[in-house]
Amino acid sequence: MGDQMNSVAIDGHPKEKWIPALKDIQVAHYRIEEHVHRTPVLTSRTLDSMFDCQLSFKCENFQRIGAFKIRGAMNAVLSLTDEEAEEGVATHSSGNHAQALALAAKTRGIPAYIVMPENSPKVKVEAVKGYGGRITFCEPTLEARERALKKVQERTGAHFVHPYDDPRVIAGQATVALELIDDVPYLDIIMAPVGGGGLLSGTSLSAAYLSPKTKVIGAEPESVNDAFRSFRTGMVQPPTNGETVADGLRTALSELTFSIIREHVEDIITTKEGNIIAAMRLIWERMKLVVEPSAAVTLACILEGGLDVTGKRVGIILSGGNVDLDRLPWMR
Amino acid sequence: MGDQMNSVAIDGHPKEKWIPALKDIQVAHYRIEEHVHRTPVLTSRTLDSMFDCQLSFKCENFQRIGAFKIRGAMNAVLSLTDEEAEEGVATHSSGNHAQALALAAKTRGIPAYIVMPENSPKVKVEAVKGYGGRITFCEPTLEARERALKKVQERTGAHFVHPYDDPRVIAGQATVALELIDDVPYLDIIMAPVGGGGLLSGTSLSAAYLSPKTKVIGAEPESVNDAFRSFRTGMVQPPTNGETVADGLRTALSELTFSIIREHVEDIITTKEGNIIAAMRLIWERMKLVVEPSAAVTLACILEGGLDVTGKRVGIILSGGNVDLDRLPWMR
Numbered sequence: 001m002g003d004q005m006n007s008v009a010i011d012g013h014p015k016e017k018w019i020p021a022l023k024d025i026q027v028a029h030y031r032i033e034e035h036v037h038r039t040p041v042l043t044s045r046t047l048d049s050m051f052d053c054q055l056s057f058k059c060e061n062f063q064r065i066g067a068f069k070i071r072g073a074m075n076a077v078l079s080l081t082d083e084e085a086e087e088g089v090a091t092h093s094s095g096n097h098a099q100a101l102a103l104a105a106k107t108r109g110i111p112a113y114i115v116m117p118e119n120s121p122k123v124k125v126e127a128v129k130g131y132g133g134r135i136t137f138c139e140p141t142l143e144a145r146e147r148a149l150k151k152v153q154e155r156t157g158a159h160f161v162h163p164y165d166d167p168r169v170i171a172g173q174a175t176v177a178l179e180l181i182d183d184v185p186y187l188d189i190i191m192a193p194v195g196g197g198g199l200l201s202g203t204s205l206s207a208a209y210l211s212p213k214t215k216v217i218g219a220e221p222e223s224v225n226d227a228f229r230s231f232r233t234g235m236v237q238p239p240t241n242g243e244t245v246a247d248g249l250r251t252a253l254s255e256l257t258f259s260i261i262r263e264h265v266e267d268i269i270t271t272k273e274g275n276i277i278a279a280m281r282l283i284w285e286r287m288k289l290v291v292e293p294s295a296a297v298t299l300a301c302i303l304e305g306g307l308d309v310t311g312k313r314v315g316i317i318l319s320g321g322n323v324d325l326d327r328l329p330w331m332r
Numbered sequence: 333m334g335d336q337m338n339s340v341a342i343d344g345h346p347k348e349k350w351i352p353a354l355k356d357i358q359v360a361h362y363r364i365e366e367h368v369h370r371t372p373v374l375t376s377r378t379l380d381s382m383f384d385c386q387l388s389f390k391c392e393n394f395q396r397i398g399a400f401k402i403r404g405a406m407n408a409v410l411s412l413t414d415e416e417a418e419e420g421v422a423t424h425s426s427g428n429h430a431q432a433l434a435l436a437a438k439t440r441g442i443p444a445y446i447v448m449p450e451n452s453p454k455v456k457v458e459a460v461k462g463y464g465g466r467i468t469f470c471e472p473t474l475e476a477r478e479r480a481l482k483k484v485q486e487r488t489g490a491h492f493v494h495p496y497d498d499p500r501v502i503a504g505q506a507t508v509a510l511e512l513i514d515d516v517p518y519l520d521i522i523m524a525p526v527g528g529g530g531l532l533s534g535t536s537l538s539a540a541y542l543s544p545k546t547k548v549i550g551a552e553p554e555s556v557n558d559a560f561r562s563f564r565t566g567m568v569q570p571p572t573n574g575e576t577v578a579d580g581l582r583t584a585l586s587e588l589t590f591s592i593i594r595e596h597v598e599d600i601i602t603t604k605e606g607n608i609i610a611a612m613r614l615i616w617e618r619m620k621l622v623v624e625p626s627a628a629v630t631l632a633c634i635l636e637g638g639l640d641v642t643g644k645r646v647g648i649i650l651s652g653g654n655v656d657l658d659r660l661p662w663m664r
Contacts, residue, residue, distance in 0.1 A: 066620065
């Protein structure tokens, strides 16, 4: 965690895979501050008495673009040198990162080139367009996405911003826990969902630097448990082909996110689909919050009994709230 | 608005129809403080730019029992003398007031007798039971409800707490606007939905006392526009038989709520069903808040264009968030 080197790196060498230091996270927070919301932390008497603990929910569903992803994308885009930024930024994503990068680029006044699978939901395509993103459609395979992205980059010179395998993105996502720890000190546990590991690795760094007694736990759907298996085996495991309502969590860890998670995360636990839906519904009904399935995986793990939270102070990161209101999981 | 007399009345003469003074509202706030939530005020960049104004949403959907009604019921129950309270409280309601009175009674440690129509949704019956309410079922007519309530009162001696035709209840509901005005000064407009008028009359009193330049506007579904017609004709009009998704707003004003509304409310405006559903969906999608249809009627009026809010600072009371997640209005 050499601050000096990292602080140079954060502005100049995005392709190098360094681990964000506390200073990088603090600088990220300062950098993105005026462009993202400081989201509130909410509590629920009902849920506290249901689980006999004190839950503090960090509401990133209220964040701009409806998810925490704007933090990492904004930090990456604002970290670029003028020369790097000039030709714009690019990524392939059908999810929240696409909207996040489009909005971040718009904020900086540069183009965002987004490669999206041709079967992306219309509402997501419209959202990216709404933020001024320039979309290239491709076949819905990882190979086609990467090929299309490469072509876009060759044509435009745009700078690639990966959804999580990027220290600037991780430093941005780490600001969620930085704020949570600031608002709710002495947490025993912080829980975050894990897909590619950008949020979980950032969360674990902020906790390690700012609240080292707090244990960070990752939560993952059982049906796409590659992070769980990576953690157990000590090696990054490939993604499974499993289906989950928490579709934002299907991606695999990168070597970078895994190296951080391995060092700073206490455990990764999994939960069944039924409990993800039940937890999501519980948050909607009792807390009156619209959250997406991925954001409910943490509470689902508690519901499933996989983590003893009795008498504990538990911070839960509600990662986002982007759902299709015409197709809710309990209606399928 | 004789404070002295009212302050006596608030504890001793609930059947007299006095108009709450500022002091009564402040006392109510102090009295219920530890038993209800001070709900947050949330804002939305998206909605502000959509309507070219500054909207401040007072989130009573986060309130205990999921709606503002706990404030009035709690104030009424805690205002009772020990003698009055001894035999318990009673009401007839199938809605939020039933849950509110049950919880308020539980807080004071006295029984709550709730008369509910036999066709009440199971989820509402369970909720009332969950707060310890003792339920008597009756036929789903107003006459049957009143007859059943009278019998319960004769049998138990319980003290009737009306959902809105009661100064103690109105003083309790007035604490919503008291907090809103405290958190967001210099509002040009405060909007509240209107059914029986407890919330709207209380809101208008708080505004008159604490922020007299703020105009209070009531919002009502066009299909059950009795408050709108009462306001226009200067006489309380009977409820219509109209159907509305905002089923909490079907009740008619009382002479008491109307007398306050007539003096302190700037206008009552109405909106079509389609706009209520659209506004509700907008709040869910953009603000990630679960609100019930009744709570969306205010924004629906703005959406419909019935009120010019351009450049204005507008406070909106989101009255509640109790919805059946299996039967959302856009899915029917």
